[in-house]
Amino acid sequence: MDKRQQSETDMETKYIIPALHKAGWDVMTQVFQQFPLTAGKVHVRGQVSSRGKPQRADFALFYKPNIPLAIIEAKKNTKSIGAGQDQGRAYAQMLDVPFVFTSNGDGFIFHDKTNLEQPNTELTLDQFPTPSVLWEKLCRWKDYQPDQQALLGQDYYDDGSGKAPRYYQMQAINKTIEAIAQGKNRVLLVMATGTGKTFTAFQIIWRLWKAGRKQRILFLADRNILVDQTKNNDFRPFGTTMTKIEDRKVETHYEVYLSLYQAITGNDEAKKIYKQFLPNFFDLIVIDECHRGSAAEDSAWREILDYFSGATHLGLTATPKETTTVSNSYYFGEPIYTYSLKQGIDDGFLAPYKVVRIDFDLDKEGWTPKSGEKDKYGKVIEARTFNQRDFDRSLVVEKRTQAVARIITQHLKATNRMDKTIVFCADVDHANRMKLALENLNGDKVAEDERYIMQITGDNAEGKAQLSYFIDSGSPYPVIATTSELMSTGVDAKTCKLIVLDQRIESMTKFKQVIGRGTRIDEDYGKTWFTIIDFKGATQNFKDDAFDGEPVRVYTPSGEDDGTLDPDETDLDDTDPTPPDDNDNGTVVDPKPPQPRVKYYIEGESVEVVLERTQYYGKDGLVTESIRDYTRQAVSKHYRNLDAFLKHWNAAERKRAIIAELQAHGVIWDELENKVGKELDAFDLICHVVYDQPPLTRRDRALQVKKRDVFTRYGEQAAKVLAALLDKYVEQGVESLEAIEALQQEPIKQLGTPRQIMQAFGGRAKYDEALQVLEQQLYAST
Structure with missing residues (x-):
């Protein structure tokens, strides 16, 4: 040929x-x-x-x-x-x-x-x-020097399953190995939540360990669930060489150690278990979620890193922290590699999101008590106007809580009541009240299993015990988790399909972490995207350039504090025993003097929705647009005018190839049919929505073909087949014509086997030719 x-x-x-x-x-x-x-x-x-x-x-x-x-x-x-x-x-x-x-x-x-x-x-x-x-x-x-080449050539861990690092993980691993091979001892990796930071860290450690360059490794985290997930999942291949530090006396014959910060240190010198190791014991320390815990220079946990300062320190985070008091880049240097949320969504490794923004009249207008007015418990309410910042922190409007619970319930009833949902509340009290309000609206589900709704906060032992079940895709319960801070970071909730924000979030670091609870994809569970229902305007952060950009260092070293408050610190809640940078066992790290807050509870105030809008993730961030606008933009990028589309459509031997191609470009056929017309086929949907052409229904097109009497050129049996295929087109669209399976469906299969039917046309080639003629006739008027 x-x-x-x-x-x-x-x-x-x-x-x-x-x-x-x-x-x-x-x-x-x-x-x-x-x-x-x-x-x-x-x-x-x-x-x-x-x-x-x-x-x-x-x-x-x-x-x-x-x-x-x-x-x-x-x-x-x-x-x-x-x-x-x-x-x-x-x-x-x-x-x-x-x-x-x-x-x-x-x-x-x-x-x-x-x-x-x-x-x-x-x-x-x-x-x-x-x-x-x-x-x-x-x-x-x-x-590369010869000794560096040997390290760089060390293989990944391969369990035979075929799982290999994705391209960005490969870059992160290789760039980190290269940096360490060249003598860099402070390394920062920034990878969006859900992109496999722990798997990446494991492969880095494995190669360094197997090459003999790093023989004793410490993995540090500040939440127990992070340590357990790591030990039981990604780090499992280390086997008996690995241990979790839990006891007061440590064993030094292991090579890979995992630990909570709080398990090896404390305010009492006797609790500083890490000092049972010599300062030069570890060659490599990996700090998970390094924007938390030891990030601050004066943190009680930073002393662990200072004690093992001779080791290589590798920081992992999705959200590097840069404030006047905390700086990841000051300690680790600029990130050796960054893979952002936007990149992950564009590559299809992370789930995009839909945002439903709800505004209440009360939030817009505020609320002012009458002179001397008392709350439901008899406290005289402070004489001032309470606004959205105050609601659920200083002022509890019970009907507002009920309204939020009602909207959440309506959403789940309209989609799937078993969709995993996290409701972020202002504090523990709010999380508890939200749980009760949701239970009142979902009594049937709670009756089936009391774990349908759980309060999972730092002070709630029963709720915390259910956290591992919530994140387990194989466990149906709990379905709805109300929380304040505990689930804002480090919780691998792959199946979470709904995130509800009824909490003001003014820290970009925290906002990224909260959104990260929904960004993982789980195809087996049917989770490829998620919804955010925002009641407090937190999603305004999406519009900030800092959301998906590199944070700018504004850190002021010790002794040079300019007095600016860290947004993360201003958002602490003194009614919650688990502030944002604390652990999951209810103890407080770097405790601050309690700031008593008076909270008022009012019953009668009505609450109404004044604005509801839906926005989708687009290439330029969140956009508010209809399915028509979205389709028009998606198709116009590839066919600049009607003539270009018609030329491509008419030249295609198989129309389903173009339909699949348009789907790959972002056209969502089911939704388009629902909004524009189920009686239109793909061709008319595009011509009408994108190029403003008057559409014909599938039935109209089929009738035009029948009027032309184009079947007479074929034998009686073949003509019956074509007529039946035309009816199939009216029911299901042009793709049904081109699917060989159509010949095995009623009523066509009564006319013979696929082989017999094709013989009636003179063979497969003649049958395919007849189909092309039929399609040409369907679209002849265009």
């Missing part, structure tokens, strides 16, 4: 793979075809979602399983030899490799980022470089 008639796959199998073979590449361990990079962005409208097309490199070349070297992009022979360069370079940037090859089967264009004088070279098929040549070029470019 003429090379110009061959497919892209032919170019790969007949020309590129043989060239790699000849150059000494092991196609089983060094050459990966259709290498996955992204998962395909999830698009959400209404109550449905669709996935975009994932990005895959035609070839990714590795020196070893943990050392990517190059990208190859293949094109048909009708394309130029360098046609895939832009695409290849984008993929190379994602894998952080300097070498890109493109080929159309005639040879290669080699883009070499390490060669500043001549970055682009044309090679014949016989001139493809060997693995050692590219590795040596990379080592010279990076200035």
